[in-house]
Amino acid sequence: xxxxxxxxxxxxxxxxxxxxxxxxxxxxxxxxxxxxxxxxxxxxxxxxxxxxxxxxxxxxxxxxxxxxxxxxxxxxxxxxxxxxxxxxxxxxxxxxxxxxxxxxxxxxxxxxxxxxxxxxxxxxxxxxxxxxxxxxxxxxxxxxxxxxxxxxxxxxxxxxxxxxxxxxxxxxxxxxxxxxxxxxxxxxxxxxxxxxxxxxxxxxxxxxxxxxxxxxxxxxxxxxxxxxxxxxxxxxxxxxxxxxxxxxxxxxxxxxxxxxxxxxxxxxxxxxxxxxxxxxxxxxxxxxxxxxxxxxxxxxxxxxxxxxxxxxxxxxxxxxxxxxxxxxxxxxxxxxxxxxxxxxxxxxxxxxxxxxxxxxxxxxxxxxxxxxxxxxxxxxxxxxxxxxxxxxxxxxxxxxxxxxxxxxxxxxxxxxxxxxxxxxxxxxxxxxxxxxxxxxxxxxxxxxxxxxxxxxxxxxxxxxxxxxxxxxxxxxxxxxxxxxxxxxxxxxxxxxxxxxxxxxxxxxxxxxxxxxxxxxxxxxxxxxxxxxxxxxxxxxxxxxxxxxxxxxxxxxxxxxxxxxxxxxxxxxxxxxxxxxxxxxxxxxxxxxxxxxxxxxxxxxxxxxxxxxxxxxxxxxxxxxxxxxxxxxxxxxxxxxxxxxxxxxxxxxxxxxxxxxxxxx
Ligand SMILES: Nc1nc2c(ncn2[C@@H]2O[C@H](COP(=O)(O)OP(=O)(O)OP(=O)(O)O)[C@@H](O)[C@H]2O)c(=O)[nH]1
Ligand SMILES: [Mg+2]
Numbered sequence: 031x032x033x034x035x036x037x038x039x040x041x042x043x044x045x046x047x048x049x050x051x052x053x054x055x056x057x058x059x060x061x062x063x064x065x066x067x068x069x070x071x072x073x074x075x076x077x078x079x080x081x082x083x084x085x086x087x088x089x090x091x092x093x094x095x096x097x098x099x100x101x102x103x104x105x106x107x108x109x110x111x112x113x114x115x116x117x118x119x120x121x122x123x124x125x126x127x128x129x130x131x132x133x134x135x136x137x138x139x140x141x142x143x144x145x146x147x148x149x150x151x152x153x154x155x156x157x158x159x160x161x162x163x164x165x166x167x168x169x170x171x172x173x174x175x176x177x178x179x180x181x182x183x184x185x186x187x188x189x190x191x192x193x194x195x196x197x198x199x200x201x202x203x204x205x206x207x208x209x210x211x212x213x214x215x216x217x218x219x220x221x222x223x224x225x226x227x228x229x230x231x232x233x234x235x236x237x238x239x240x241x242x243x244x245x246x247x248x249x250x251x252x253x254x255x256x257x258x259x260x261x262x263x264x265x266x267x268x269x270x271x272x273x274x275x276x277x278x279x280x281x282x283x284x285x286x287x288x289x290x291x292x293x294x295x296x297x298x299x300x301x302x303x304x305x306x307x308x309x310x311x312x313x314x315x316x317x318x319x320x321x322x323x324x325x326x327x328x329x330x331x332x333x334x335x336x337x338x339x340x341x342x343x344x345x346x347x348x349x350x351x352x353x354x355x356x357x358x359x360x361x362x363x364x365x366x367x368x369x370x371x372x373x374x375x376x377x378x379x380x381x382x383x384x385x386x387x388x389x390x391x392x393x394x395x396x397x398x399x400x401x402x403x404x405x406x407x408x409x410x411x412x413x414x415x416x417x418x419x420x421x422x423x424x425x426x427x428x429x430x431x432x433x434x435x436x437x438x439x440x441x442x443x444x445x446x447x448x449x450x451x452x453x454x455x456x457x458x459x460x461x462x463x464x465x466x467x468x469x470x471x472x473x474x475x476x477x478x479x480x481x482x483x484x485x486x487x488x489x490x491x492x493x494x495x496x497x498x499x500x501x502x503x504x505x506x507x508x509x510x511x512x513x514x515x516x517x518x519x520x521x522x523x524x525x526x527x528x529x530x531x532x533x534x535x536x537x538x539x540x541x542x543x544x545x546x547x548x549x550x551x552x553x554x555x556x557x558x559x560x561x562x563x564x565x566x567x568x569x570x571x572x573x574x575x576x577x578x579x580x581x582x583x584x585x586x587x588x589x590x591x592x593x594x595x596x597x598x599x600x601x602x603x604x605x606x607x608x609x610x611x612x613x614x615x616x617x618x619x620x621x622x623x624x625x626x627x628x629x630x631x632x633x634x635x636x637x638x639x640x641x642x643x644x645x646x647x648x649x650x651x652x653x654x655x656x657x658x659x660x661x662x663x664x665x666x667x668x669x670x671x672x673x674x675x676x677x678x679x680x681x682x683x684x685x686x687x688x689x690x691x692x693x694x
Contacts, residue, residue, distance in 0.1 A: 036195045037085045039109055041136070042120035043129050044068075044091025045517050047148040050178040051120060052088035055188070059529060060088060061433075063395050070101040070439045072108055079188050087114065090440070095135040096245050100439040103247065109139065110232070116142045116194050118187070123153035123160060123175075124518070126293055130285045133169065137203040140233045142194045145173040146187055151180065152518070159294040168288045170203050179523060204235070207280050211273065214242060218264060225255045243277055244270040306519055307402065316406040323394065324486070329479035331387040332467075338382035339467075343624075346375035364565060365554055368612055373550025376611030376623045377542050377604045380464040385535045387463065391428060392530035396522035400425055405516060411494060420450040424493060427457030428486075429534050431654045435661055445507040449500045451662055452671055455650040456493040456678075458486050460534055461541075461603040465645045468607055472624045473638035481642075489646050492678060541602060549598060549605040553612045566613050586644060586680065587637040587687040596644065602651050636690035640683045648679035 040048045049062045049069050056075025061068055074087045089108055090101035109117055119136055121129040126147075136143060145165070153160060166173045172190045176183035206212065218238035223229050228237070240248040241261065252258055310319060350371050357363040394400050404421040411421065420441065427434035434454045441447040458466075466485055470478040501507065556572035563569045568577060568590070575597070576590030583593045591613045599606035607623075614626040627633055649672045650658065659668045 034081055035083045035085070036116065036191060037087065037112075037114040038116045038118055038191055039087045039089060039112075039114040040118050040120060041089050041105060041109060041132070042091060043093055043122065043125075043132060046091065046120045046122040046125075046129065047176075047178040048091065048120045049088050051146065051148065051176065051184075051187075052086055054178060054181055054184055055084075055086050059533065061530075061533075062526060063400075070104075070437050072104055077188070079185075080192065082192055084188065084191065092132065094132060095139075095240070096243060096247075099442040106247070109136070109141070113141065116144060116191050118144045118146055118191070120146045120148050120176075120178075123147045123150040124156070124158070127285060127289045130289065131281060134205055134281045134284060137169070137171075138205065138233070138236045138239055140236065142197065143171045144187070144190050144194055145169065145171060146176045146178075146183070147173055148176045148178050150175045151177045151182075152520075157295060161292055161294070165292040168291060179526075205281060205284055207239075207277055211242065211276060211280075214264075214268065214273075215239060218242070218261065221257050221260050221264065222252075225252075225257045228252060228255055228257070239277070241265060242268070242270070242273045244274045307516065310399070310402050311405055311516075313409075316402075317410070320403050320406055321487075323399070325480065325483045327387065327390045327394070328483040328486070330390060331383055332471075332479040332482070334386050335382040336471075339379050342379040342381070346371055346379065349375070361558070364558065365551070368557075368565065369550050369554030370547065372611040372614070372623075373553065373608035374542055374547050376468075377464060377546050377608050380467055380607070381535065381538065383463060383467055384460055384538050385531050388429070388460070388534040389527055389531040392527045393522040395425075395530070396520065396526050398517045398519045401517050411497075420446065420453070420497065423450055423454055424457045424490070427454045427459060429460055430537070431455055431457065431459050431650060432657045435654065435657045438661065443507070445501070445505040448662060448667065449497045449505045451658060452500055452667070452674070453493040453497045455654055455658075455671060455675060456489045456496065456647055458489045458646055459603070460538060461651065462645055464604055464607045466642050468610075468623065468627075469638040469642050472627050473633075473635040481639075485642050485646055488643065488682075492647060492682070496674070496678070538604075541604060545602050546604050546608050549601055550608045550612055553598060553605075553609045557612060572613070585688070586683040587634075587640050587691075588644075589632045592637075592641060596641075596648065599645065600649065600651060602653075603645065606645060636687060636694070639690065640687040643686050644679045644683040646679070647675055647682060649675040 040052055042048050045068070049060050052058065052073070052075065053060055053062065055077050057077075058073070058075045060073055069088060069090045072087055072089050074085055077084045077086060087108065089105040092102040092105045095106050095110075108114070117136060117139075119129075119133055121133070133145070147160065147162065147165075150160065160175075162173050162175060172194065174183055174187045174190050176187060178184075207215070215235060215238045218241060219234045222234045222237055228234075237248060237252070242265075249262075252261065309315060350367050353363050353367040353371065357366055391400075404425065407421045420438075422440070423434045423437045425434075426437050431454050434457065435451050438447050438450045438454070441450060463482075466482045467478070470481040470485075474481045553572060556575070557566040557570050559571050567573055572594055573590065576594035579597060580588065580590040580593045583596070588596070591610065595606045595609040595613065598609050610627075611623050614623055614630075649655075655668060655672060658671050659665065662668065
């Protein structure tokens with residue numbers, strides 16, 4: 031490797047600001063959130079600085095080097111196997127003692143190390159006195175103060191990285207584990223050293239320590255080695271569990287001896303966060319507060335977005351009129367008017383809602399509240415035999431199910447993970463929102479926010495119930511207890527909320543310009559062909575397809591237009607709205623889609639409700655099906671997910687529609 035290239039790994043406990051730091055150094059925009067477990071994959075980026083090409087790798091958070099879940103393994107293996115030039119451990123300055131556990135393990139690896147003492151704004155705020163120089167001396171490594179979220183200390187950190195890389199010799203730092211364990215370490219080291227390949231790849235002392243620590247992954251790493259049988263026989267004579275406990279004790283002992291010298295007045299005390307949590311996570315108040323906050327978010331979304339939505343609608347209706355008058359030949363006017371403006375336009379008018387909802391959700395996330403929501407829901411889920419960790423992917427699922435399913439990698443237990451993957455599609459993603467806004471806004475205009483809130487809630491309930499069902503049948507087993515470290519409450523940063531809003535919102539706009547545009551044109555073609563048929567009539571191709579599937583959906587109250595739109599929604603759920611836009615010929619009679627729907631004699635509010643319920647549940651879109659296949663590695667489960675969704679959606683929409691008809 032050329033001399034001016036440096037590879038730097040960012041590691042540390044979850045939720046300490048690794049990704050925030052990564053983003054400011056490399057100018058990337060990876061997802062940052064105030065809860066542990068945001069990052070589940072390694073991401074790399076580059077920074078050119080003072081003539082050096084610095085590659086920075088952001089890793090998932092990990093509490094120790096004994097990795098349990100998939101994301102922790104990613105972090106551990108990278109540092110151990112890829113040997114970055116410099117390892118930067120990001121330490122939460124308000125939680126140093128706890129973070130040092132990982133430090134003691136990283137130290138043993140013998141890599142060049144730097145501590146970035148992050149969030150020191152928060153430490154200072156509460157009156158801690160940090161002794162950075164003492165810390166450097168005790169740990170024998172550079173310590174740099176940073177405030178990643180405020181761009182403070184970044185260049186100092188980069189300078190330190192360069193200086194560290196250039197250092198010729200540095201001493202590895204060791205923890206003494208006491209005579210008994212030390213003699214075992216020496217015994218193991220001696221055997222391990224016979225395998226020259228191993229010796230060149232890993233520090234032998236480190237390997238020995240990990241083996242005595244009962245690390246299964248390390249056992250697997252040396253399985254192919256000639257010394258493996260001998261190592262195994264030594265280990266089998268020892269009580270590894272006891273060694274593991276002894277070594278952990280020793281580390282804690284070392285930490286509690288050095289910690290008081292690094293920080294004065296850094297005792298644990300009742301913080302504001304703790305006090306707020308007494309109320310927020312209270313046994314009785316927790317769930318009502320959660321529901322109230324979510325309901326508030328939907329109400330706000332709706333009332334704020336309404337005027338903007340009306341303006342966008344007007345613009346598209348006007349564009350439709352202009353097209354009808356000025357564009358010739360007529361088929362082209364129809365393509366642009368009915369197809370493109372009708373389809374893309376009707377999806378576009380929901381952009382304000384998407385933006386506002388994601389802005390609000392990201393404020394809740396950044397403040398630390400969503401982690402509490404996971405905690406509260408976990409309490410309930412655990413009682414009915416489910417693992418609360420599944421709630422975190424569900425939270426991500428409100429944005430898009432694809433990253434949500436990827437984030438299940440942080441779930442250790444395979445059964446739990448599979449069950450979570452199967453139920454995430456019931457969590458309503460942003461793409462379904464336009465469908466609800468259209469139908470709730472049109473048929474329940476007075477309390478649209480509440481109706482949409484109930485739909486989201488229904489999604490969560492179906493997800494939880496399905497998980498329960500799966501966990502007691504095909505994916506039987508006990509849930510592992512879930513320990514979630516609650517992050518502190520923080521004032522949400524505007525930058526973060528806007529970034530988050532933009533990421534979700536721009537994805538939506540991109541989709542409108544590509545897949546939805548394409549879908550609209552296809553639907554227009556199907557509605558206009560065969561040549562000479564009346565546009566969008568029952569004799570057009572789309573009419574024929576619609577009539578073919580409509581009998582299946584008739585008991586749910588859907589006519590052929592709704593049926594065919596739902597069919598195309600499989601590609602992307604926004605297409606349901608786009609194709610309704612095309613089929614109701616917005617450009618034609620110069621009405622907004624909402625007015626056309628109100629004018630349709632077959633549409634009642636109960637039909638609208640049935641459509642919303644069906645769209646919420648009916649099957650994951652193409653992209654989600656793809657990721658389910660990838661993450662489960664099984665066609666059987668992928669097919670199950672599609673069929674199960676369709677069945678559940680059909681049954682619930684049936685109950686809603688037929689029940690509603692009976693009541694009326
Ligand atoms: N006050 C303050 N907040 C910070 C600082 N650095 C990061 N944060 C916030 O801390 C939270 C966690 O940041 P992330 O960058 O997602 O943390 P991470 O270490 O990548 O977390 P995982 O990927 O879950 O392991 C976010 O809400 C950030 O805005 C800091 O220096 N000061
Ligand atoms: Mg991260």
